[in-house]
Amino acid sequence: MQLLDGKFASEKIKLEIAAEAADFLAQHGRKPHLIAILVGNDGGSETYVASKMKNCEKVGFQSSLIRYGVEVTEEELLLKVREINNDAGVDGLIVQLPLPKHIDPEKVTEAIDHRKDVDGFHPINLGRMVRNLPCFIPATPYGILLMLKAYGIDTAGKHCVVVGRSNIVGTPMSILMARNANPGNCTVTLTHSRTTNLKELVLQADIIIAAIGKKNFITADMVKPGAIIIDVGINRETSEKTKSGYKLYGDVDFENVAPLASWITPVPGGVGLMTIVGLLRNTLASAKKEIYS
Ligand code: GUN
Numbered sequence: 001m002q003l004l005d006g007k008f009a010s011e012k013i014k015l016e017i018a019a020e021a022a023d024f025l026a027q028h029g030r031k032p033h034l035i036a037i038l039v040g041n042d043g044g045s046e047t048y049v050a051s052k053m054k055n056c057e058k059v060g061f062q063s064s065l066i067r068y069g070v071e072v073t074e075e076e077l078l079l080k081v082r083e084i085n086n087d088a089g090v091d092g093l094i095v096q097l098p099l100p101k102h103i104d105p106e107k108v109t110e111a112i113d114h115r116k117d118v119d120g121f122h123p124i125n126l127g128r129m130v131r132n133l134p135c136f137i138p139a140t141p142y143g144i145l146l147m148l149k150a151y152g153i154d155t156a157g158k159h160c161v162v163v164g165r166s167n168i169v170g171t172p173m174s175i176l177m178a179r180n181a182n183p184g185n186c187t188v189t190l191t192h193s194r195t196t197n198l199k200e201l202v203l204q205a206d207i208i209i210a211a212i213g214k215k216n217f218i219t220a221d222m223v224k225p226g227a228i229i230i231d232v233g234i235n236r237e238t239s240e241k242t243k244s245g246y247k248l249y250g251d252v253d254f255e256n257v258a259p260l261a262s263w264i265t266p267v268p269g270g271v272g273l274m275t276i277v278g279l280l281r282n283t284l285a286s287a288k289k290e291i292y293s
Pocket of ligand 1: 094096097098119140168
């Protein structure tokens with residue numbers, strides 16, 4: 001078993017991004033700029049957004065955090081999104097999900113200018129991704145592709161089983177792994193909560209991408225020896241043993257599955273760190289007008 005080390009891969013790519021950001025500053029007299037909007041104070045969202053902002057600063061981007069209380073109206077949020085769309089000094093805008101129930105996430109997602117949608121959630125980016133056209137790829141799927149590339153893993157012709165069909169990970173990941181690209185060119189099976197023969201299908205996988213959001217969902221009896229395992233799960237449980245007061249668990253029973261795997265991502269220290277890199281890469285590409293001119 002070999003580890004797909006998110007710390008190693010992400011630090012290497014962040015050095016490359018920092019060098020490109022320094023060039024951008026020298027050429028344009030400003031830094032690439034990402035704005036994040038955070039509504040409320042969900043513990044997970046607070047942690048993720050803080051990490052996004054911190055990493056922006058690390059690679060030489062400008063980052064701004066706009067906070068709203070849970071009582072903010074949909075209208076107020078949409079007004080802010082439109083204001084940022086028109087600000088030429090901003091390259092990327094993300095609105096952290098989930099949003100409170102009275103705000104329609106689809107409306108907010110579609111209100112973001114697709115040219116600043118560095119989360120890759122807008123239907124224009126999603127449609128362009130399906131067609132294999134230049135677009136912003138959602139940060140977690142993009143991070144997984146960067147991880148596979150960093151370790152030179154050949155995916156062509158392999159059977160990839162994706163577990164979970166979320167808009168953010170499972171669905172885009174299934175499309176990306178099937179595309180005629182590298183990484184890609186897989187035969188893909190997309191499984192979810194209503195799949196009846198899930199274990200049987202996962203057992204056939206050369207590559208398992210677990211994004212179901214359930215601690216230790218993928219067990220050793222579901223894994224073919226030699227499989228490549230990508231664990232997207234970030235399941236938080238309170239713990240008295242850690243400084244932060246919680247402990248993270250993946251969707252894969254790492255202890256028992258790892259001995260069977262050829263490659264496996266740890267949690268923490270795997271996909272989560274690569275997600276940030278995907279977001280940074282998209283923000284830089286937006287600043288450099290590499291996707292949309
Ligand atoms: N919530 C969970 N993952 C994400 C993400 O990648 N982007 C945003 N905006 N919200 C999220």
